[in-house]
Amino acid sequence: MADNNPFPGENNTGHIWDDNLRELDNPAPRWWMIAFWASILWVIGYAILYPMIPGLSGFTKGVMGWTQIGEYKEGLDEVEMVRGEFEAKLKGMTAKEILADEGLSSYTVASAKVLFGDNCAACHGAGGQGGPGYPVIADDDWLYGGSVEVLEQTIANGRMGVMPSHAKLLSDEEVDKLATAIMSGNPTAEPLFMSKACFACHGPDGKGMQALGSANLTDSVWRFAEEDQLASVKLTIKHGVNDTSDPMSRNAVMPKFGDRLSKDEIKKLAVYVYKLGGGQ
Amino acid sequence: MSNSPQSKHDAVVDELYAEAIHWKINTGEEKIHAKRIPGTWRALKWIASLVWVPFFLVPYLRWDDRQAILFDIPHRQFHLLGVTILPQDFWMLSLLLLFFAILLAVITALAGRVWCGFFCFQTVWTDVFTWVEEKLEGPPQKRIKLDQGALNFTKLRIKVTKHAIWLVVSALTGISFVAWFIDVYQLWADIFSFNLGITAGVTILLFIGGTYGLAGYLREQTCFWLCPYARIQGVMVDNTTAVPTYDFHRGEPRGRVKKGVKDAERTTGDCVDCNQCVAVCPTGVDIRHGQQEGCITCALCIDACDAVMEKLDRPKGLIRYESLDVLNGKEERPLLKRPRVWIYSLVLLFSLAGIGYGMASLDAIEIKVIHSRQPLYVLQSDGSVQNKYVIKVLNKMTEKLDVTITASGIDGIVVVGTDEPVSARKGMVTPRTVFVRIPRENIKTESQPLTFYAEATDSSGTKLKSERISVFIGPK
Numbered sequence: 001m002a003d004n005n006p007f008p009g010e011n012n013t014g015h016i017w018d019d020n021l022r023e024l025d026n027p028a029p030r031w032w033m034i035a036f037w038a039s040i041l042w043v044i045g046y047a048i049l050y051p052m053i054p055g056l057s058g059f060t061k062g063v064m065g066w067t068q069i070g071e072y073k074e075g076l077d078e079v080e081m082v083r084g085e086f087e088a089k090l091k092g093m094t095a096k097e098i099l100a101d102e103g104l105s106s107y108t109v110a111s112a113k114v115l116f117g118d119n120c121a122a123c124h125g126a127g128g129q130g131g132p133g134y135p136v137i138a139d140d141d142w143l144y145g146g147s148v149e150v151l152e153q154t155i156a157n158g159r160m161g162v163m164p165s166h167a168k169l170l171s172d173e174e175v176d177k178l179a180t181a182i183m184s185g186n187p188t189a190e191p192l193f194m195s196k197a198c199f200a201c202h203g204p205d206g207k208g209m210q211a212l213g214s215a216n217l218t219d220s221v222w223r224f225a226e227e228d229q230l231a232s233v234k235l236t237i238k239h240g241v242n243d244t245s246d247p248m249s250r251n252a253v254m255p256k257f258g259d260r261l262s263k264d265e266i267k268k269l270a271v272y273v274y275k276l277g278g279g280q
Numbered sequence: 281m282s283n284s285p286q287s288k289h290d291a292v293v294d295e296l297y298a299e300a301i302h303w304k305i306n307t308g309e310e311k312i313h314a315k316r317i318p319g320t321w322r323a324l325k326w327i328a329s330l331v332w333v334p335f336f337l338v339p340y341l342r343w344d345d346r347q348a349i350l351f352d353i354p355h356r357q358f359h360l361l362g363v364t365i366l367p368q369d370f371w372m373l374s375l376l377l378l379f380f381a382i383l384l385a386v387i388t389a390l391a392g393r394v395w396c397g398f399f400c401f402q403t404v405w406t407d408v409f410t411w412v413e414e415k416l417e418g419p420p421q422k423r424i425k426l427d428q429g430a431l432n433f434t435k436l437r438i439k440v441t442k443h444a445i446w447l448v449v450s451a452l453t454g455i456s457f458v459a460w461f462i463d464v465y466q467l468w469a470d471i472f473s474f475n476l477g478i479t480a481g482v483t484i485l486l487f488i489g490g491t492y493g494l495a496g497y498l499r500e501q502t503c504f505w506l507c508p509y510a511r512i513q514g515v516m517v518d519n520t521t522a523v524p525t526y527d528f529h530r531g532e533p534r535g536r537v538k539k540g541v542k543d544a545e546r547t548t549g550d551c552v553d554c555n556q557c558v559a560v561c562p563t564g565v566d567i568r569h570g571q572q573e574g575c576i577t578c579a580l581c582i583d584a585c586d587a588v589m590e591k592l593d594r595p596k597g598l599i600r601y602e603s604l605d606v607l608n609g610k611e612e613r614p615l616l617k618r619p620r621v622w623i624y625s626l627v628l629l630f631s632l633a634g635i636g637y638g639m640a641s642l643d644a645i646e647i648k649v650i651h652s653r654q655p656l657y658v659l660q661s662d663g664s665v666q667n668k669y670v671i672k673v674l675n676k677m678t679e680k681l682d683v684t685i686t687a688s689g690i691d692g693i694v695v696v697g698t699d700e701p702v703s704a705r706k707g708m709v710t711p712r713t714v715f716v717r718i719p720r721e722n723i724k725t726e727s728q729p730l731t732f733y734a735e736a737t738d739s740s741g742t743k744l745k746s747e748r749i750s751v752f753i754g755p756k
Contacts, residue, residue: 102703106711127654127668138668141661219661220720277658277668277715 083111087264095148095270099279105271112272115265119257120273128276133224133252138277141221143213146280150210152270156263158256161213163201165239165246170196179233187217224250306574308501311427312564313420314410315556319583328398329407336452339459344678351461357707363642364676364707372638379631384509386624388516390615391601392523392571396510397578402502405453405495406562409446416442420559446496447488454487500563503576514573520613524579525602526557526568534568537592550598556588557581557599567599645683645704647734648672649750656753664694664717665754671712673734675704681736681744685714689730690752692719704736716752723754 005014007022015023028036047053050062086107090098098104117126125131128138135143144150144159166175174192181190187206193199199206201214208216215223226232236250243249257266273279306312316322341348343361350359358365365372387394396403416438417423426435458480459467470476476484494502503510517523535548551568558566560581565574567581585599606612615621652668660666673683682701687693696715704710716730734746 102700102712109713125655127652129655129658136655136658138655138658139660139666216661220663221659221661275713277666 086111090268091264095152095267095274098267098271099148099274105275108268108271109275112265112268115261115269116272119261120269128273128278130225132226133250135223136221136225137273139221140278140280141216141219142278142280143208143210143215143223145210146274146278148270148274148279151273151279152266154254155261155266155269155273156256156258158258159213159254160242161252162243163214163236163241163250165243165249166196167238167246167248170237175234175237178237179230182217182233183230185218185220223252306500306504306564308498308504310564312500312562313423314562314564314580315420315559315584316411316414317556317560317580317584317587319580319587321579321583325398325407325578325580329404331399332401332404336456339456339464347463349460350463353461355707363639364678365642366674366676366707368646368674369638369642372635375631375634375638379628379635382624382627382631384513385516386621386628388513389518389521389618389620389624392517392521392577393510393513393575394577396503396513396576400509400576402494402507403562403576403578405449405491406499408449409495410499410562412445412449413442416445443496446492450488450491450495451484453491454484457487458483500574500576503563504574510573510576517571519604520618522601522603523571523577524567524575524582524599525571525604525607526551526599527597527602527607528568529607531568531598543593550589550594552588552592554588556584560584571604642676643746644675644677644738644744645681645734645736645746646674646676647683647685647732647746647748648674649732649748651750651753657755659755660717663720665720665723666696666715666717667752669714669716669732669750671702671714671732671734673702673704673710673712675706675708675710677738677744678706679739680704680706681738683734683736685712686733686735687714687716687730688733690718690728691722693717693730701736702734718752718754720754723752726754726756728752728754 005012006016007020011025012022013025027033047060048062049064050066051059052062053060086104089104090108093104098108120128123131123134124137125134128136130136130138140146142150143161144154170178170192174196177190178187178192178196178198181187181193187193187198187202188204193202193206194204201209201212202217203209203214206217207219208214222229222232224232224236235248239246239248239250241250241252257269261269338349339347343359346359348359348361352359356367384395413423417426426438429435455467455471462477462480467476467480470480498506531549531551533548534551534553535546537552557568558564558581560583561567562578562580563574563576565572567575579601582599582601586596589596589598603612648671650670650672652670656667658666658668671685673685675681675683681704683704684701685695685698687695687698694717696717697712698714702710702712714732728751729749730752731747731749736744738744
């Protein structure tokens with residue numbers, strides 16, 4: 001083709017279409033070639049500095065020693081540095097002292113959220129709102145007391161209150177009477193309250209005793225809140241709580257966290273729970 | 281008969297190529313060495329360039345104990361004189377950008393690419409760079425000769441000096457830019473102690489490279505091929521826009537001045553084809569072909585043409601600011617009858633009003649109320665209902681404030697957790713968890729509005745306030 005090229009001297013490749021459409025063989029622009037060689041140099045530099053070429057047993061590591069996980073860990077260290085300051089302070093303080101310091105208690109609430117989510121939220125809900133059979137811990141009603149020291153003990157040692165089953169001691173009629181009186185908020189008005197020794201645990205005024213973890217029967221908060229509250233109260237009276245002799249008895253156990261969590265973690269959780277809304 | 285379609289075809293082809301004769305695209309094969317001549321527009325151009333002086337000097341101003349204008353990105357604070365703007369106020373930035381975008385549009389619609397011709401940093405810096413070049417290397421002819429000449433000591437000395445000056449200007453540009461973002465005195469100290477941070481250092485280097493390359497080498501090629509605004513502004517120009525225009529009615533046919541021919545006997549137009557308008561053009565266009573993409577409407581050709589006309593005793597203004605409509609004998613439409621002027625002005629007013637409102641209502645403290653959603657409410661032992669809120673107190677002052685929180689709006693409201701005022705850290709957000717209790721009987725609907733108030737007194741005794749409406753949620 002080169003012999004009869006109709007457009008000689010213009011450096012075409014000899015590929016000609018439609019009479020005059022032809023492919024030229026001009027060099028690429030200089031700036032383009034510079035960029036081309038510069039990018040090749042870049043790749044070489046990159047390959048020397050950074051991990052790059054895969055092999056059968058691993059890959060080239062690069063002289064900078066950079067790794068993705070390393071960079072991630074550096075970032076983590078930075079976060080830990082910021083936290084470290086607070087954590088060091090928290091170590092030497094009691095829960096009560098933490099509560100007195102607004103900045104530290106804010107930090108504790110923010111950082112204990114994960115602990116709470118991992119250990120507490122399954123039963124007590126993400127915001128302490130409780131669940132069927134599990135108590136609300138965002139309100140101001142506490143079976144064992146709502147001071148931060150008691151909260152710490154509760155978390156560390158767990159709780160298991162006992163209310164005996166009355167299935168054999170009370171008739172259905174008596175259970176009805178007691179339940180109705182409790183629902184009205186005035187259990188002491190019912191003579192059975194005294195005669196059947198309810199007062200022994202729930203106190204002569206029906207307000208419960210924190211030393212025993214017995215419920216306050218006069219307030220508006222139910223330990224076992226259910227759709228049909230009257231039926232729930234009757235069930236509790238009849239079968240009790242954690243009474244092993246009665247298979248129908250309610251099951252209510254707060255597990256012990258003292259051997260699962262460190263003292264500091266428990267301290268932080270106590271502050272967190274205290275701050276949920278009901279701390280006393 | 282048979283050759284009639286053929287002649288028609290030929291006419292179309294002629295017309296097609298008539299324009300192509302003038303169609304020369306500047307792709308930078310030939311370096312433009314524009315001639316500099318004095319004149320009105322030249323003087324105006326220098327004056328317009330002065331808007332860039334504050335770019336270099338303002339960072340050195342102080343306000344109280346800090347830089348008067350500082351865009352502190354690491355701390356997410358903008359300091360403008362006495363005002364501190366935090367990310368929360370950033371909506372004003374969008375209005376500011378809108379304002380400038382529309383300002384560009386309205387000016388371009390009325391008077392062409394004024395930004396390009398007089399104010400753009402590319403134009404101004406190129407102007408300064410070529411001024412340096414002219415001072416060192418002489419007028420265009422000498423420059424071309426110097427470029428073509430062999431390298432000798434004189435050439436080397438001139439070139440080295442020129443590039444050194446260019447680099448110094450570039451460095452000052454980069455440092456001045458960075459100085460808007462970090463403390464300028466610290467910046468200079470860091471530079472001289474080789475202690476510059478990586479971000480600042482890289483930014484300065486990029487600016488040096490950018491300024492040196494764009495103003496020193498690419499020059500008008502930037503306007504031709506890099507800059508989107510050049511194209512955007514091109515489409516904003518219409519027939520009513522006054523731009524530097526060659527009056528072809530008066531100028532054509534062009535003809536060289538013949539000695540001894542009296543003006544009355546002249547058969548040619550006023551244009552003497554001296555090419556001065558092309559010689560002075562910084563982008564190398566010939567204005568006599570009409571408005572075109574390369575024209576940045578810097579009006580330097582007007583100066584050149586007027587100077588020639590003056591010498592030849594012909595009326596000035598053969599090239600002048602004129603719209604195409606007026607040139608073609610149409611009546612000029614008054615400004616107030618142009619819908620674009622009205623629409624642009626309204627948008628300008630809107631954005632200005634928005635910024636004005638924003639600046640006037642910049643509270644020194646601001647609260648945000650986040651209602652806790654898990655749980656929405658908690659029943660209390662006394663039968664009341666409790667909601668939990670996180671109050672985020674933003675303190676924009678430069679001092680610590682004790683902010684008192686209150687709430688009202690529902691009968692029997694009890695607010696827990698506000699006995700102690702919030703000690704709000706300066707320039708930061710301080711959260712406070714607050715509980716609100718409402719007696720059961722006062723809860724009328726699932727959701728009732730209530731308002732939180734924040735109050736503080738600063739060290740000068742001024743009362744600062746902020747409020748925010750939130751909701752109280754109760755059982756059905």
